[in-house]
Amino acid sequence: MTPSASAPKGALLDVEGLSILIKDKRGDVRAVDDVSFSVAAGETLAIVGESGAGKSLTALALMRLLPKTLGVEAKRITLAGQDLTSPSELDIRKVRGSVMAMIFQDPLSALNPVLTVERQLVEAIRLHETISRTDARARALELLDMVRIPAASARLGEYPHRLSGGMRQRVMIAMALAGRPKLILADEPTTALDVTISGQILDLLKELQRDLGLGMLFITHDLHVVRSVAHRVAVMYSGRVVESGSVADVFERPRHPYTEGLIQARPHGSFVTDGHRLREIAGTVPVPAARPPGCAFEPRCVRAEADCRQVVPPLVREAGTPRSLACFHPLQQEQYA
Amino acid sequence: MLRRVLLSPAGFVGLLLLLMIVGMALSAGYFFPKGPWALVARPYMWPGQRPGLLFGTDSLGRDILAAIFYGSRVSLIVGLVATVCALAVGITVGSIAGYFGRGVDAVLMRITDAFQTIPGFLFAIVLVSILSPSVTNIVIAIAVVSWPPVARLTRAEVLRVRETEYVQSCKIIGMSTPRIILTQVLPNSLSPVIVVAAVLVATAIITEAGLSFLGLGDPNVMSWGTLINVGRPSIRSTWFICVLPGLFVVMTVLALNLLGDAINDALNPHFRKR
């Protein structure tokens, strides 16, 4: 499978100009501001960013699971050829689960604690297909096998709290697959898990995606995870996409100062033997209400100049490359040669 | 905090009503210098029957309005003192049980259970009957029946706060256990107790009125309950002797409950939006 760097034509999910507004008497605040991206079938797009970047809100907005206090605006959202720009409740219920499904960070709070795994899986299956309970049970077993739960038939009778964190996340994935979706939205699915378990879950997601030809929108703060699962990456900062492109390209040759800072801020090597200090990014991520008028990263950016303070740099596709960038003074390619 | 209480409609109305009752208690001597026991006119006069006797007179010809003014003093004092006593006992027991856990917790909570198994009002009646009806004994009786819920609530909160990392960090810097309980655990445990305190004052006022109504009030002080007791024999004809003080009991209890709700909302802003 070759990583496709550009957004392919006829994308599974196409989002253009998505904004999420926090409604406030003193004026709406844009928690997510004019974000565009697309995901093709069989492709994983990672949205990476720190807390307050708006990455989880973006996923919830696509599922229309945001609380009423937040407003969603979009120029265009299409999912598998269907227009979801301003969907009715019915439209959304039709696609939720059957065209796109979501995996949450904390499966314990996403699963019903008083129902057995079987009840929940059968319910999820019969929501999308008219089949008998016996057939649904067989399908439930098949799903548990698919997510590599050992002794699946014994697990069917368990309650979620009786399962380990890794098992719960597998059940969660099985639930997501129950409606045979084309797109999976995964919101930090391994963040709450231990390293060895999270590795297993990531491998499982990669396999499932390849075998079922799923599109995946993977939300994470962890650059390692991006490297291991994604084909393309969109880096978000304070509600906006600042850089996107193929994972290899962006990570090898970051051009936005924030992307570069993020990569540099991770330890690589040893302080004890090399004595090299980590490069800090001064300050913290601004809350959406206190976002500066120009580029949101400008107050923390060493490359900022006067124009960065006045105008929000637009996300522009670089000519002849699959890379998009929102920066007036990006790092030059040769600086990394 | 105070601002948030005042900004909510419940808090504003509650505080206004409560201030009115407090005003009555403070100004009783000014408006009715002769005291609540003075015989001012003939008995059983209806409200407004004679100018100057707005609420009429009781079975002995005493001014009901004066009795209500003076009665507010007794009700408030009994309510406050009983609540303070209940809080003192309840918070001490609850915080010791919660912080030290294990055996101490088990013993203290069984004692608390024992107190809670007897219905509060019946228990208060028994206590006052045994101790003789005086204001002090009524306060003691009410405090004895009201501390267990305070202890339970405090214990639950202390159990939560005890496990927080900031309490552990105080152990690590070498802070003594009493100091940890007093400066770290209690300040972070008492918000819900404050809310309960407002309701406890209201309950104490009702209990006092109930005891007086049954004739177990202090015969030497005029409380709202005393007045209700006086009016009881003639409730079918001159019902106002019971109803008027009863309205003030209801109003005070309502004010305290509204205030409790408002404080609760102010302390837990997250829940307010639900």
Added chain:
Amino acid sequence: MSPRLQIDEMVVEHRTKRGVVHAVAGVSLELAAGETLGLVGESGCGKSSLARAIVGLNTPKSGAIRIDGRATDPRRRGAQARDIQMVFQDPYGSLNPRMSVRELVEEPLSVHRLGNRAERVATAKALLERVGISAAMHDRLPHQLSGGQRQRVGIARAMALEPKIVICDEPVSALDVSVQAQVLNLLLDLQKEQELTFLFISHDLEVVRYVSHRIAVMYLGVIVEIGPAEGVWSLPLHPYTRALMQTAGDAERVAATGPMVTLSSELPNPLNPPSGCRFRTRCPLAIEVCARDVPALEDFGDGHRVACHRAGEWASTATPAHA
């Protein structure tokens, strides 16, 4: 010279409803002055129980803690408080929400009655300045600060008593990546200035490698591998260490130095740990002897010690892979 911190055969038990868990099942460690020992392992491996026992939050069932050769009494935490301090993981939960930033840093000084009030205020202010909290923020409450600022306050509080040893329990795991670097740099600067000894607990291998002189890997209450950071990093010998590195994105280096170790199952029930080697139920390389004998820590040179019956097979042939 005796080591700054010496932990001898520490055993920590937790009583649960279903039985007794040996969270720490006989751990011995030695830390020199100014040294950082990185402690790695999954949740439930006992690293936090060990840390809590060292600072006196747990009473160990047996074992000794010595500071500069002096034995400490685990029941008297006041006495050792000045020598051992801790930086917590959660910058939200580890500061009393009702106290100002300055009061929080002043508190340890007042507990130990160091100086008069004015001196304590001055010391607290100086400490806060040192960790990068400007004077304008000294009267703020914790919830008015960002996560990184809170963690700085937590560090200032830990430094107030001028400890010799600081237990850092996942000090950057809860922080954003761009803020992690700030806090790590601060900790390393403070270590250099005051010759601090760090026990640095983390599940993040790259962070541990970056800060540590030596690395110890813990599994189900025991140390399975310990050695110089670069040695463990470039030639991980215990299958569990190899599995950790493989999943953390260093599969190529693991492949170059011996067998790959892919873990399929999850942590066994700690109430009933496996016989022999505790890791054998998850270890694809386990053989008969692993179920029978408990492997002892064996030295493979340069203080690199590993508790595995089979480590010798690949230790001799493999060459360290430097990343």
